[in-house]
Amino acid sequence: MFHRSVLVQKVLEFLLTADDGVYVDATIGDGGHTLAILNAAPKATVIGIDSDKSALETTKERLKFFGKRLELVHGDFENLDDIVLGQLGYGSVDGVLFDLGLRSVMVEDRFRGFSFKKPGPLDMRFNTDETLTAYDVVNRYSPEDLERILREYGDVRGARKIVEKIVDARKKTPITTTEQLAEIVVAGLPQRVHTDVLARVFQAIRIEVNREFEKLERGLYAALEILRPGGRLVVISYHSGEDRIVKHFMATESRDCICPPGLPVCRCGHKRQIKILTKKVVRPSQEEIKQNPRARSARLRAAEKL
Numbered sequence: 001m002f003h004r005s006v007l008v009q010k011v012l013e014f015l016l017t018a019d020d021g022v023y024v025d026a027t028i029g030d031g032g033h034t035l036a037i038l039n040a041a042p043k044a045t046v047i048g049i050d051s052d053k054s055a056l057e058t059t060k061e062r063l064k065f066f067g068k069r070l071e072l073v074h075g076d077f078e079n080l081d082d083i084v085l086g087q088l089g090y091g092s093v094d095g096v097l098f099d100l101g102l103r104s105v106m107v108e109d110r111f112r113g114f115s116f117k118k119p120g121p122l123d124m125r126f127n128t129d130e131t132l133t134a135y136d137v138v139n140r141y142s143p144e145d146l147e148r149i150l151r152e153y154g155d156v157r158g159a160r161k162i163v164e165k166i167v168d169a170r171k172k173t174p175i176t177t178t179e180q181l182a183e184i185v186v187a188g189l190p191q192r193v194h195t196d197v198l199a200r201v202f203q204a205i206r207i208e209v210n211r212e213f214e215k216l217e218r219g220l221y222a223a224l225e226i227l228r229p230g231g232r233l234v235v236i237s238y239h240s241g242e243d244r245i246v247k248h249f250m251a252t253e254s255r256d257c258i259c260p261p262g263l264p265v266c267r268c269g270h271k272r273q274i275k276i277l278t279k280k281v282v283r284p285s286q287e288e289i290k291q292n293p294r295a296r297s298a299r300l301r302a303a304e305k306l
């Protein structure tokens with residue numbers, strides 16, 4: 001089963017401006033959005049990037065029919081400008097899509113350690129060439145850093161208590177599996193909160209392992225570098241922290257002056273680079289959510305390069 005792509009029609013509506021354009025799918029995953037782009041714009045080319053090698057294997061096979069219209073690159077979208085301008089030699093592109101987060105198959109694969117519902121190693125890397133794993137975060141981070149991560153990336157209530165339990169446990173023996181971690185996290189908590197707390201804790205650790213927020217910010221600025229004037233940027237996020245980064249980026253880059261309020265004259269000299277196309281964030285319909293519950297938290301924002 002392929003990952004079920006979210007908000008496909010909206011992506012096409014905001015992203016496509018030229019039938020023969022060059023589009024970057026910065027998170028190609030199983031290639032669902034790219035498939036829709038290549039079908040909707042019959043002369044278009046897509047550069048598909050993913051940091052997870054297994055995604056590229058799936059997509060290569062799934063979309064082989066499109067031949068040279070699809071170029072696949074194993075890489076990180078934080079280096080989008082180097083990949084597209086440097087490595088591939090393009091001058092600019094017509095659109096960039098980010099569909100953040102992870103694919104359903106990554107969650108299902110217990111050996112990757114993303115799910116608290118499946119026994120597996122504490123890994124959680126999107127890119128298995130990277131060295132930092134969930135094991136390192138859980139066993140080596142200071143209690144202060146762990147608490148900050150749980151609060152900032154997971155909005156975890158009672159983060160300090162949870163960290164105390166983790167620190168007590170790891171003093172005795174390293175925490176190596178998802179099952180062990182889950183057991184430690186929920187110890188002493190009422191059953192009714194288990195799923196919510198575990199989802200938040202695991203999400204927070206995953207965000208840290210993959211430096212997701214930092215990479216997103218860099219990726220958005222890299223996208224600006226490669227878009228031609230009139231080119232489109234479309235971002236789908238699934239986490240309020242991600243959406244905040246996208247919203248802030250778009251608000252900042254669509255304004256001329258970004259000086260702190262109250263200054264009599266502008267000192268920053270900042271010039272706006274984009275026009276926001278989605279005055280209100282775009283959400284999936286009830287019908288889409290019914291068909292694909294994972295779409296529930298999706299939020300799409302789009303902008304046009306000036």
Ligand SMILES: C[S@@+](CC[C@H](N)C(=O)[O-])C[C@H]1O[C@@H](n2cnc3c(N)ncnc32)[C@H](O)[C@@H]1O
Nearest residue numbers: 005027029030031032033050051052076077099
């Ligand atoms: C939600 S999935 C994309 C699904 C895809 N749009 C589809 O229709 O099949 C997100 C993908 O982004 C990839 N990813 C996450 N962070 C990345 C990064 N910093 N650079 C490149 N790819 C990344 C993940 O490995 C995953 O395959």
